[in-house]
Amino acid sequence: MRLAEHDSCTGCGACAAVCPKQAIGWKNDAAGFPVPAVDAALCVDCGACERACPALNPPVCSPIRKAYAAQLKNHPAALGESTSGGVFTALALEVFARGGVVYGCVWTPDCRAEIARAENEAELAPMRGSKYVWSSAFSAYARVREDLDAGRTVLFSGLPCQIAGLKKTLRKEYEGLVLLDHLCAGAPSPMALDLYLDTICKKEDRPALNLKFRDKNPGGVGVHITWTGQQNPARRKAEHLRNPYYYAFYTHLSIRSSCYTCSYGGENRAADLTMGDFWGISKVFPDMKIKDGVSALLVNSEKGAALLEKVAGSLELRAVEPAQIAAANNLFVGGKTRRFTVPANRAAFFEVLAAHGWADAEKRFLHNRGRSLRLIKALLPPGISRLIGKFIK
Numbered sequence: 001m002r003l004a005e006h007d008s009c010t011g012c013g014a015c016a017a018v019c020p021k022q023a024i025g026w027k028n029d030a031a032g033f034p035v036p037a038v039d040a041a042l043c044v045d046c047g048a049c050e051r052a053c054p055a056l057n058p059p060v061c062s063p064i065r066k067a068y069a070a071q072l073k074n075h076p077a078a079l080g081e082s083t084s085g086g087v088f089t090a091l092a093l094e095v096f097a098r099g100g101v102v103y104g105c106v107w108t109p110d111c112r113a114e115i116a117r118a119e120n121e122a123e124l125a126p127m128r129g130s131k132y133v134w135s136s137a138f139s140a141y142a143r144v145r146e147d148l149d150a151g152r153t154v155l156f157s158g159l160p161c162q163i164a165g166l167k168k169t170l171r172k173e174y175e176g177l178v179l180l181d182h183l184c185a186g187a188p189s190p191m192a193l194d195l196y197l198d199t200i201c202k203k204e205d206r207p208a209l210n211l212k213f214r215d216k217n218p219g220g221v222g223v224h225i226t227w228t229g230q231q232n233p234a235r236r237k238a239e240h241l242r243n244p245y246y247y248a249f250y251t252h253l254s255i256r257s258s259c260y261t262c263s264y265g266g267e268n269r270a271a272d273l274t275m276g277d278f279w280g281i282s283k284v285f286p287d288m289k290i291k292d293g294v295s296a297l298l299v300n301s302e303k304g305a306a307l308l309e310k311v312a313g314s315l316e317l318r319a320v321e322p323a324q325i326a327a328a329n330n331l332f333v334g335g336k337t338r339r340f341t342v343p344a345n346r347a348a349f350f351e352v353l354a355a356h357g358w359a360d361a362e363k364r365f366l367h368n369r370g371r372s373l374r375l376i377k378a379l380l381p382p383g384i385s386r387l388i389g390k391f392i393k
């Protein structure tokens with residue numbers, strides 16, 4: 001029996017899902033990410049987990065066929081609740097119209113992120129919006145199989161590594177399954193989010209926080225975090241450079257070990273369709289309603305193309321080259337591969353965080369020259385700002 005090395009394990013859970021003896025449970029690593037733990041007393045060494053692990057045996061992937069800029073039409077409320085251009089909603093509504101089900105990520109009451117199941121638009125609503133934290137997907141895999149075996153159409157939206165995990169768990173092709181993944185900057189630690197939120201409110205008060213990343217209301221698309229204050233019910237808002245949790249994510253300090261060398265960001269994709277933000281859209285299509293959010297959309301399979309064709313009428317859709325998306329995003333084409341540098345202080349950050357809590361870790365690792373320079377840079381006109389950029393590591 002062999003599981004992935006710690007630094008390549010994404011926590012997808014395929015190993016635990018296929019184990020016939022339920023011998024694989026979970027423990028947290030030093031950074032607070034769940035990692036599989038084998039109970040040697042139960043393991044019969046059948047090798048099922050090793051075969052299912054996408055880090056050891058990658059799933060079949062397919063090349064990008066088409067790329068688009070996309071924005072949901074005629075559904076302003078849903079577009080307003082979506083992080084980018086709302087393609088997730090367009091695809092999900094078509095799946096509901098076919099009598100299908102949708103899997104996507106929701107907040108639990110204590111602000112953990114997990115993949116849940118929706119049968120209708122009301123259950124879909126909490127899935128909208130990016131939750132910038134590692135989410136757990138593995139408890140959904142068995143239910144996905146049940147839905148597929150019952151003949152339901154299933155749209156499964158998840159991080160690329162979760163899509164890989166689901167594929168390896170199912171072990172066969174299902175015509176009714178459509179897989180939707182993200183362009184992905186990495187998933188931050190649930191422990192980091194939990195300890196950061198401790199500085200805002202008590203655990204039992206978390207449901208009232210209504211935590212959102214990149215809330216568009218009001219002001220349109222931006223890179224910020226918002227929440228409802230405890231004493232004052234007005235929404236609080238902090239830009240990514242000013243908010244320490246967001247800043248730790250933005251500088252790759254708090255993401256999972258596997259994210260630094262992730263192999264899912266290239267032009268061969270595990271999912272049928274890939275969504276993301278169209279950063280740099282103002283240079284490509286300045287006439288699109290950019291403040292409302294524009295999605296980058298990749299079509300990677302015939303199944304993906306067929307579903308997109310069905311929903312094309314509900315989207316403003318403009319063809320682009322994948323390289324136009326890749327120019328400003330975590331998509332690696334033309335032979336490029338992703339290699340985020342592991343920050344030198346990452347291990348120390350998590351050590352202090354786990355031992356002393358968020359405030360100490362923030363003081364020691366997040367009040368630094370790089371952040372001050374970035375804050376100054378954000379206030380300056382583009383020419384001078386580019387000059388300052390040279391001094392930021």
Ligand SMILES: Cc1cc2nc3c(=O)[nH]c(=O)nc-3n(C[C@H](O)[C@H](O)[C@H](O)COP(=O)(O)OP(=O)(O)OC[C@H]3O[C@@H](n4cnc5c(N)ncnc54)[C@H](O)[C@@H]3O)c2cc1C
Nearest residue numbers: 082083084085086087088104105129131157184185276277
């Ligand atoms: C951790 C993370 C990193 C990302 N990195 C990038 C990036 O580098 N570049 C980029 O262009 N886009 C990135 N995205 C995707 C982007 O933020 C939007 O989620 C995406 O463009 C969808 O926009 P939408 O308007 O179509 O969907 P929305 O209507 O906003 O729906 C959000 C979708 O994201 C899913 N989702 C939200 N949070 C999670 C999560 N934690 N785990 C799994 N699924 C989740 C939901 O299930 C839903 O399908 C990232 C998303 C996440 C969660």
Ligand code: SF4
Nearest residue numbers: 004009012013015053
């Ligand atoms: S199957 Fe997934 S969770 Fe299990 S070892 Fe491999 S990457 Fe990690």
Ligand code: SF4
Nearest residue numbers: 161184186187259262
């Ligand atoms: S960067 Fe890769 S390993 Fe990390 S969350 Fe995204 S898809 Fe998973």
